Amino acid sequence: MIEIKVPELGESITEGTISQWLKEVGDHVEQGEYIAELETDKVNAEITAEHAGVIKEFKREPGDNVEVGEVIALIDENASAGGDDSGSSSDNSKSEEPKAKEEGVVKEEKKEEPAAKEESSSESENRPLASPSARKLAREKGIPIDSITPTDPTGRIRRQDVEAHQEKPKKREEPKQPKASASPEGEAGKPVEREKMSRRRQTIAKRLVEVQQTSAMLTTFNEVDMTAVMDLRKRRKDAFVDKHGVKLGFMSFFTKAVVGALKEFPLLNAEIQGDELLIKKYYDIGIAVSTDSGLVVPVLRDADRLGFAGIESGIGELGKKAKDNKLQLGDMQGGTFTITNGGVFGSLWSTPILNAPQVGILGMHKIQMRPVAIDNEHFENRPMMYLALSYDHRIVDGKEAVSFLVKVKELIEDPEQLLLEG
Template structure:
């Protein structure tokens, strides 16, 4: 008896997805609720579980196909009645150990990023131990294998082992190569939304800089006690989210949005936090951040970061949001003009901290840990005075964190 596997409901307003990867191949045994395929939606990757235990009998769609909710993508033969993998001939020679990653004989399913890394480093993916789900290769696995191979090649040895069979030939000097990789649905959505923001909103960015001395002193003084009590490290984002909440309360238009010919004001602050994921940037939402403690904010951000890397964030967790905080400083950015996340009207861009000479109130000059802040906003709704006022409120709260505690 065969059971159809259908595309599950993917969330409100999402009607289709792209098949990103088959996790099981025809003939493979599968357990009930075991993932057999990964779908890419506009926001996250979603795994499709098998509704029954049995054997994957047939794949109905190919990787890269766009499929609608409810469509049949595979059939599972219950019990042992599924299609079996073809038996190997006793005298059949093993496949070449260094077959290219995209060879038709290669049984591994590699993501575009992993395939690119394999080709760049000339590695045999079948000889790399995968640490991903169900033993799948990740880009980090490939990079670690390349690093180990390089270290081994440079290590002194009295007796050198016979060289391994050659990997796919590297590009000859002067040779120019190209590779075309289909954009993921997530990347297409990011591109579309960013362009939509530029085409629709009247974008403007205002800048300021903040002396991070007091925040850094507070973290240094309390980090051990904070971690001991709450089980999480006291980071910078908690300070910035709290400072943003304080500023948005004083300047509510920065926390509002345009809906047709109306302005929607919110009496809560749902902060979208930009998090780097393997397939692009995602923005999970900290609900009612204005009502949360430092520890609750830090725990939420740490959880989002981990699950973004694992690909387990849900679409509901990325829906909504009234204001965004994006930290380009973790990648070394000194200054940028972030683009708002529609229908939101503003986004705060954080940047790297660096020692710069600063003139102090007494006229002396000292080196201080400074960070540039950028607030991009929709000028249709937010006037320059309001944007600058909100950014100054954040600067004041960060330079004197006591304001965050006594609600100033």
């Protein structure tokens, strides 16, 4: 009997939560085949079978917390799917033959069992292909995965297929009212719904509270005129796509501007370790990405060595991996400074929370046309964006923080400087 254990996932990960079993007891699995999805604080991982055989037992259930190295399933290398070992089956049939003659009905029922098991095994082998996030959403919504019609030409069910399927029954079931209306938790019989927080959401909540309790966080604001950047993008966007195969977005300009400002104000690229400051001489910029399972911050490595095309390609690749739940631990470790763009959701003004142990985070916001005074007599409507810099006041003084943000503003309003300064 082979034990399936929770594998080592990284130095900082010691436990996880079983999201779902991808196989069932009695299923045959090949070596390297996925059998379970594990949700951890940072990434989702799929556990594989290290040996071929038949799954004999699941020791833990979906939703259970498990530790690295813990046995969660057993696989029998010598068994065949849907039945017991041939030797023991033969012996049992011989010893039970006399009884079967006396109890013909019982014998007939026993003959049918293997067929039923084979049918069950066949069904599990034919279970539809689906991404882990799609299976998880379907399970949370109580939707049978095999009732969902995929739009992917390969037949793989994706999250959007589950969401589209959910809209159909929702309209039909509205008159019935959800079971939550009878929940005793509601005030005066009002409907409520209780939902367990995912492990990632619990971790996000814990870390954000810790940051506010352990740092002297302060936020300073400024605004930037986006006219020059938008004009430059308009002139160069087609040629840029033709040459590099990626779009010229705003994030490459802000990443370049942040790196330039960090070089001038290095304490914002540092962290506190005990009674020492660790001032980093490299620039690994975290880019906050919102996903269905929570906010993640993959890291763009050595951003100071990348051109505009390299930055856009790198951010695009990290964003896709985040949306597809394919980020690895290495993608999110070791950032020195973070950029978050609430403007894509329409945010006009916010105070971003630090991504510990970093001591600085830049918040971008919605671009909005506003009247701007050109001189004492003239106004113009300009595309303006509010910028917010949250910083740890323990090591960064107000003068340095404000100067950093002014430098970012200057570089964005005169983007040629970004090209000249590399």
